[in-house]
Amino acid sequence: MSGGSLAAGQAEARAMDFSTTPEERAFRESLRSWLRDNLPLGWGTPRFPMPQEAGEKVAFARQWAKKLHAGGWAGLGWPRAHGGRELSPLEHLMFQEEYTAAGAPSMMDFGVGPALVGPTLIAHGTDWQKERFLEKILNGDEVWCQGFSEPGAGSDLASLSTRGELDGDDLVVNGQKVWTSYARYADWCILIVRTDPTAPKHKGLTFALVDMKTPGITIRPLVEMTGVAWFNEVFFENVRIPRRNIVGEIDRGWDITITTLSHERGTATPYARLRSEIDGAVALARRLADDSPRLADPRVRQALAQLRIEIDILKLNVYRNVSRLMRTGIPGPEGSMIKVYWSELEQRLMQVVSELSGAYALLDEHAPQAFDDGRWQYAYLWSRAATIYAGTSEVQRNIISQRVLGLPRS
Numbered sequence: 001m002s003g004g005s006l007a008a009g010q011a012e013a014r015a016m017d018f019s020t021t022p023e024e025r026a027f028r029e030s031l032r033s034w035l036r037d038n039l040p041l042g043w044g045t046p047r048f049p050m051p052q053e054a055g056e057k058v059a060f061a062r063q064w065a066k067k068l069h070a071g072g073w074a075g076l077g078w079p080r081a082h083g084g085r086e087l088s089p090l091e092h093l094m095f096q097e098e099y100t101a102a103g104a105p106s107m108m109d110f111g112v113g114p115a116l117v118g119p120t121l122i123a124h125g126t127d128w129q130k131e132r133f134l135e136k137i138l139n140g141d142e143v144w145c146q147g148f149s150e151p152g153a154g155s156d157l158a159s160l161s162t163r164g165e166l167d168g169d170d171l172v173v174n175g176q177k178v179w180t181s182y183a184r185y186a187d188w189c190i191l192i193v194r195t196d197p198t199a200p201k202h203k204g205l206t207f208a209l210v211d212m213k214t215p216g217i218t219i220r221p222l223v224e225m226t227g228v229a230w231f232n233e234v235f236f237e238n239v240r241i242p243r244r245n246i247v248g249e250i251d252r253g254w255d256i257t258i259t260t261l262s263h264e265r266g267t268a269t270p271y272a273r274l275r276s277e278i279d280g281a282v283a284l285a286r287r288l289a290d291d292s293p294r295l296a297d298p299r300v301r302q303a304l305a306q307l308r309i310e311i312d313i314l315k316l317n318v319y320r321n322v323s324r325l326m327r328t329g330i331p332g333p334e335g336s337m338i339k340v341y342w343s344e345l346e347q348r349l350m351q352v353v354s355e356l357s358g359a360y361a362l363l364d365e366h367a368p369q370a371f372d373d374g375r376w377q378y379a380y381l382w383s384r385a386a387t388i389y390a391g392t393s394e395v396q397r398n399i400i401s402q403r404v405l406g407l408p409r410s
């Protein structure tokens, strides 16, 4: 960071007020008591029958989404006119902190509807689209997936080649998407297709909403290295999408896509989750140190303390970003700094836990001797994805160098 930005950052840190208002404390308390009253009895305890298979997890998440909605805890940042609560980014952050501290069920896998589709439709959708889709996103009736990436288009999304051709009142789609998380369980999909192959690559794209039960859609699961198949390949063969499901104008879909991506790369971070992971790692190290003098080595303490410090640094950066967002209303490119930092920090954390566990790190949830029901092995493998989804670390570093540091493009 340049001297000027550093000085500005220090001034900002000095100006930051960390005290909480009575309203903020009341907000936290109302959420805490709602979670106490509504989490399933015994949730998170060893004897609670946690949903295991992907299908069970989806069914559970739908029910839980309904409960959150009925309790007024859905669509926190959405406008009231669309069923949301219009909470500020700070209240949103407090929600994440309390929700994670209570160990409430992760809804990360179902974030596409509320986090991406809702805000995109609120900004660009027709009245019919808002009426038809928004409430069902909030109340968990309809789960969405994101059909953006293709075998030849990931970071460079605008090079996608799935074709869409207008035929009467329908858009007819042919092509393939890949890495489509939980497409098998989704009711609807946001899809980007190329409608004008003669135009420059960012032009000639169209953004559409597809019912996943439409004839011509074939879904093939892809098993990840965790052993779970959340990913899918999705094939489209003469899939007919009614024109009213097109968002924005034909051939102008890139503008809509940018809105969706800005929400994906916005300020949400899993720092509250990492905070609870480090607590779990410290508890594991304490238990293991009783049996293994090697783990009483001060270097183990130092490694864990270093991670704890880095999580606090992440928290301060998130707070700074949220306070800037409250002032400007626009998520800035600084979000890329946070994305690189948390995703690589998560990988460092899982690496330390894996080294602490020694040979036991190889055991998965099915092995009776696995520590903490094998969750660390899953978390280690899953953490490898963090530097890829929502923009890879290399792409984020390009954004930081060009848009935050003002360096020239090579």
Ligand SMILES: Cc1cc2nc3c(=O)[nH]c(=O)nc-3n(C[C@H](O)[C@H](O)[C@H](O)COP(=O)(O)OP(=O)(O)OC[C@H]3O[C@@H](n4cnc5c(N)ncnc54)[C@H](O)[C@@H]3O)c2cc1C
Pocket (backbone or CB within 6 Å): 145, 146, 147, 148, 149, 150, 151, 153, 154, 155, 156, 178, 179, 180, 181, 385, 386, 388, 389, 390, 391, 392, 393, 394, 395, 398
């Ligand atoms: C857990 C997970 C869930 C996902 N879910 C979905 C989903 O639901 N829907 C969906 O559409 N997609 C999804 N994706 C796909 C994701 O968006 C892509 O993986 C991502 O955009 C990267 O694209 P790619 O895999 O094609 O890699 P590529 O873009 O081919 O990149 C390959 C390598 O080249 C590097 N690279 C690429 N361009 C540059 C550049 N300009 N400068 C420097 N380095 C560069 C990348 O950083 C990377 O290391 C998911 C991915 C993961 C890991």
